[in-house]
Amino acid sequence: MKLVKIYECLCDETRLRVLHVLAQGPLCVCHFQQILRAPQVKISKHLAYLRSRGLVVCERSGNWMVYALPAKPPRELRANLACLQDCTRENPVFRRDLARRRKFAPKFARTSPCGCAPAA
Amino acid sequence: MKLVKIYECLCDETRLRVLHVLAQGPLCVCHFQQILRAPQVKISKHLAYLRSRGLVVCERSGNWMVYALPAKPPRELRANLACLQDCTRENPVFRRDLARRRKFAPKFARTSPCGCAPAA
DNA sequence: ATACTATATTCCGTTTAAGGAATATAGTTC
């Protein structure tokens, strides 16, 4: 995996937030929408971008597409994801995303495949 | 320092190489030209880019502009520079840059301000 | 002042990315 390609993926805030919350486990598109409070197109496109570069993988599960970090990421990716977690530890935006993810977890769990689920 | 801004700086190979060799100490533009084998405009522009985002600092010394990493970089920058060093350790391109830097060091030392110097 | 060196900036064409509106696709449910 080319290092520059990784950094290209990291240079957009939405994608950073996506990768950051994904570290806690897989999610579907509609969950990202709620956690990041961003429109469907935006989320979907950024996920496609990340996917085309191998930073995330996905799998269909009924109506849902479940996105996750690759099971065995290459060294450079692992290092950078760890660095990202480290750098965001005290950042309000990223912390708020995690808080929302936690808050929504039960609601997600009721409806959806990934051990998560959409709202109404 | 905004995390995304850092990643924007890191998503170009020339800039990665610049930051990578800078970890070994300050250099002038003409040294980068020789180490990276890249034209003056290219080096100069990328250094300006890095400088405008605070990833490098510079100081004039006679005819030369001496570029260096900031003395006390913010946490996120320090973490990412360390990660970069880690990720490039086995990369031929980056290793070759370091080799060239070492090879040119005496020649640089003869002529220039930063404990380095241009060639002919 | 002139010539010279090192570096920065401007101008140009090309590529890439971003966001949103609208639309298409795939799967589910009845």
Add this chain to the structure above:
DNA sequence: GAACTATATTCCTTAAACGGAATATAGTAT
């Protein structure tokens, strides 16, 4: 198959970045 849900893709506009050629600027040396 019609209605519905979740997601992807297309089209469009705008903005940013890259590289190189040419030119400008700042400092040095004579």
